Amino acid sequence: MTDLDSILSIKLAERDAKSQLRERLSLQSSQAHQVKIEDQSFLNFSSNDYLGLADSSETITAVKKQLDESGFGSGASHLVTGHHKIHDKLEVAVAEFLQRESAVTFSTGYMANLSILQSLAQKGDLIIADKLNHASLIDGVKLSDAQSSRYPHCDISVLETRLKKSAANKWVVTDSVFSMDGDIAPLDKIAGLCHKHKAYLIVDDAHGIGVLGQNGRGCVEHFGLSESELPILMGTFGKALGGFGAFVSGSEVLTSYLVQFARPYVYTTALPASVAAANLFNLERVINNPNKIAKLKQNIDYFKRQCKDKNIELLPSQTPIQPLWVGDSKKLITTNSKLKQAGILVGAIRPPTVPLNGDRLRITLTASHQFEQIDLLLEQLIKCS
Numbered sequence: 113m114t115d116l117d118s119i120l121s122i123k124l125a126e127r128d129a130k131s132q133l134r135e136r137l138s139l140q141s142s143q144a145h146q147v148k149i150e151d152q153s154f155l156n157f158s159s160n161d162y163l164g165l166a167d168s169s170e171t172i173t174a175v176k177k178q179l180d181e182s183g184f185g186s187g188a189s190h191l192v193t194g195h196h197k198i199h200d201k202l203e204v205a206v207a208e209f210l211q212r213e214s215a216v217t218f219s220t221g222y223m224a225n226l227s228i229l230q231s232l233a234q235k236g237d238l239i240i241a242d243k244l245n246h247a248s249l250i251d252g253v254k255l256s257d258a259q260s261s262r263y264p265h266c267d268i269s270v271l272e273t274r275l276k277k278s279a280a281n282k283w284v285v286t287d288s289v290f291s292m293d294g295d296i297a298p299l300d301k302i303a304g305l306c307h308k309h310k311a312y313l314i315v316d317d318a319h320g321i322g323v324l325g326q327n328g329r330g331c332v333e334h335f336g337l338s339e340s341e342l343p344i345l346m347g348t349f350g351k352a353l354g355g356f357g358a359f360v361s362g363s364e365v366l367t368s369y370l371v372q373f374a375r376p377y378v379y380t381t382a383l384p385a386s387v388a389a390a391n392l393f394n395l396e397r398v399i400n401n402p403n404k405i406a407k408l409k410q411n412i413d414y415f416k417r418q419c420k421d422k423n424i425e426l427l428p429s430q431t432p433i434q435p436l437w438v439g440d441s442k443k444l445i446t447t448n449s450k451l452k453q454a455g456i457l458v459g460a461i462r463p464p465t466v467p468l469n470g471d472r473l474r475i476t477l478t479a480s481h482q483f484e485q486i487d488l489l490l491e492q493l494i495k496c497s
């Protein structure tokens with residue numbers, strides 16, 4: 113073992129001792145509400161494929177058609193020759209869907225968030241961020257030259273105090289739906305504060321797009337936020353849209369600026385055209401059949417109602433992300449492996465993804481689940497915890 117390996121082994125052993133070592137499950141099937149791992153079939157309550165679009169046969173056909181036309185690799189960054197007509201089409205469709213002037217696509221949501229914060233917030237500015245923001249927003253703050261401050265989760269009064277106190281150019285950044293808690297930021301109030309105290313609002317709607325609002329237009333539809341109230345809106349294709357990649361939507365000037373100045377946009381290979389085509393196809397499916405969103409909402413309501421009847425105490429959430437707090441990594445791992453033995457997959461979320469003692473089962477519902485499958489989950493949740 114080299115010196116480096118022994119240093120790294122200590123870190124791994126420390127994490128293992130805390131029952132916080134993660135493992136990767138290797139799927140032998142497509143991503144769906146039922147998956148196969150090690151030749152065993154599982155009911156999947158752990159994916160972010162909320163509308164069940166990730167393995168849709170119509171989408172696969174659309175991708176194959178695009179592959180025939182444009183090949184597989186994009187071969188270069190957007191500013192060299194990696195940008196394809198299909199990216200333009202996708203950007204126009206996203207902007208129209210969100211009733212914004214413009215949109216720009218990114219290879220991942222992680223990079224979109226790095227881009228926003230690195231390129232927009234300047235030295236001398238202040239970024240004010242929710243404490244439970246996604247890791248990519250936290251890392252974006254680190255990458256920018258601005259000062260930063262974190263406010264307690266969704267605490268509007270602390271946010272207002274911080275806004276009042278600073279004379280700097282200010283940015284407020286928050287998730288819309290918090291990825292590990294499933295709760296929704298009070299964006300109407302936050303947007304009001306930003307207007308009152310002259311701050312720019314940045315929202316990560318990764319778990320809101322395709323989920324919130326009757327038409328799945330996300331937080332913009334849920335709260336009725338215009339482009340001037342919410343000028344910088346980020347979303348992803350990898351969650352409810354069942355694809356891969358991300359976008360930022362806002363004014364034409366904003367997206368032109370990002371294309372020029374966002375380093376994680378400029379210096380990376382473009383999303384392959386076939387992936388962009390799949391994203392566009394799935395976006396159109398969401399626009400044309402709101403019944404999937406309605407089915408998702410029925411499943412969420414059914415699950416919450418059944419939990420209430422059975423005295424299963426969930427954290428407060430009206431979204432597909434339904435966390436069941438456990439508070440101890442060892443106990444969580446035991447419960448999770450019992451569920452796995454019973455053929456149920458849920459997320460076992462431990463620090464550092466959540467704060468210390470924030471260990472939880474992260475149950476996610478999709479439009480593809482049937483009530484009987486949710487019943488099976490409930491039965492096993494009672495047996496195993």
Ligand SMILES: *Cc1c(COP(=O)(O)O)cnc(C)c1O
Binds near residue numbers: 291356
């Ligand atoms: C998944 C996620 C991201 C990252 O998006 P990717 O496209 O997976 O890189 C960013 N923000 C939030 C809130 C997310 O849940």
